[in-house]
Amino acid sequence: MPIYKIIIPVIALIFVLRGIFLWLKGKKTWREIIFWTFFWGFFGFLGAYPQSIEIFAQITGIQDSVKAFFLLIIMILFFIILHMFMKIEKLDRDLTKIIRKFSIEDSEKNK
Amino acid sequence: MQNKKIFIIIPAFNEEQKIFGVVQKIFDLGYKNIIVVDDGSTDGTKKILEDLKNQGKISFVSHFINKGAGAATQTGFDFALQKGAEICVTIDADGQHNPDEIQKLVDPILNGECEVVIGSRFLNLQKMPVYRIIFNKIGNLITWFFFGLYVSDSQSGFKAFSKKALQKVKIENNGYEFCSEIIQKIHSNNLKFKEVQISVKYTKYSQSKGQSLINGLKTLLKLFLHSLIK
Numbered sequence: 001m002p003i004y005k006i007i008i009p010v011i012a013l014i015f016v017l018r019g020i021f022l023w024l025k026g027k028k029t030w031r032e033i034i035f036w037t038f039f040w041g042f043f044g045f046l047g048a049y050p051q052s053i054e055i056f057a058q059i060t061g062i063q064d065s066v067k068a069f070f071l072l073i074i075m076i077l078f079f080i081i082l083h084m085f086m087k088i089e090k091l092d093r094d095l096t097k098i099i100r101k102f103s104i105e106d107s108e109k110n111k
Numbered sequence: 112m113q114n115k116k117i118f119i120i121i122p123a124f125n126e127e128q129k130i131f132g133v134v135q136k137i138f139d140l141g142y143k144n145i146i147v148v149d150d151g152s153t154d155g156t157k158k159i160l161e162d163l164k165n166q167g168k169i170s171f172v173s174h175f176i177n178k179g180a181g182a183a184t185q186t187g188f189d190f191a192l193q194k195g196a197e198i199c200v201t202i203d204a205d206g207q208h209n210p211d212e213i214q215k216l217v218d219p220i221l222n223g224e225c226e227v228v229i230g231s232r233f234l235n236l237q238k239m240p241v242y243r244i245i246f247n248k249i250g251n252l253i254t255w256f257f258f259g260l261y262v263s264d265s266q267s268g269f270k271a272f273s274k275k276a277l278q279k280v281k282i283e284n285n286g287y288e289f290c291s292e293i294i295q296k297i298h299s300n301n302l303k304f305k306e307v308q309i310s311v312k313y314t315k316y317s318q319s320k321g322q323s324l325i326n327g328l329k330t331l332l333k334l335f336l337h338s339l340i341k
Contacts (some may be wrong), residue, residue, distance in 0.1 A: 029256070
């Protein structure tokens with residue numbers, strides 16, 4: 001069995017379990033859990049049964065091994081983008097805090 | 112006017128055409144604690160605000176770069192709390208809200224009915240552009256989906272907060288998604304809220320200043336990503 005058939009569903013399962021854990025802690029709503037379970041379930045299913053995207057393969061002409069490779073690349077890119085988004089968001093929020101602090105101090109000085 | 116210290120917060124970005132009129136109207140109504148947050152405007156807004164400040168009508172805080180409506184609103188809250196605010200009302204700078212209705216938003220807090228009052232444009236049918244109604248309904252559903260609370264106007268900029276609510280609702284999102292974030296924080300902090308019907312004046316100007324489809328999609332994408340990483 002190719003290793004990706006195990007890795008991709010395991011990653012998807014980790015995200016689903018993480019979501020359920022966050023739901024139990026009250027940080028996500030049950031609607032979000034349903035949505036993200038379908039989202040990660042879709043990826044996990046495609047990883048375990050890449051032949052299920054035969055329709056996609058028929059349209060694009062991509063063969064099996066290439067198909068799996070593409071799926072992996074898409075997932076990796078997704079994680080990289082997500083990671084970058086988190087970093088940028090944090091930087092942006094930190095920048096806002098600095099601007100806010102200086103702006104308020106400035107306003108107090110120029111009373 | 113009232114015993115409680117009421118502060119009016121106006122986040123403003125490039126509002127040179129309307130800001131003077133909006134501030135003057137609020138001032139004439141007797142509200143003396145007006146804070147305008149200039150969010151890095153590049154037009155003549157800052158100059159107008161400096162004049163208004165010199166006339167003693169407002170206090171203003173100026174972001175030296177544009178950070179977004181959410182960031183400007185939280186700056187206004189922080190500044191108001193620092194000045195001893197007990198109730199804060201947020202109102203848009205583009206003149207779409209009627210300052211006469213500020214009291215409608217403040218009264219339920221003064222009467223102890225709730226901690227947050229949301230001015231809703233959708234409690235009564237009125238002349239509104241159809242696309243606005245559709246955008247708002249979508250925004251309400253998405254807000255409900257992610258944050259578990261359905262309100263009739265989740266994207267309203269006309270709201271009132273008690274001091275207790277201000278201490279709990281700390282806006283983290285810089286952009287327009289802060290409106291949904293406020294709903295989330297009302298829900299997660301179990302704050303009592305009330306929706307009050309407000310009127311709204313849609314002009315070509317206010318429509319050009321509001322959320323565009325692209326902004327709406329960006330906000331939606333951000334809400335999805337925040338939901339994924341929280």
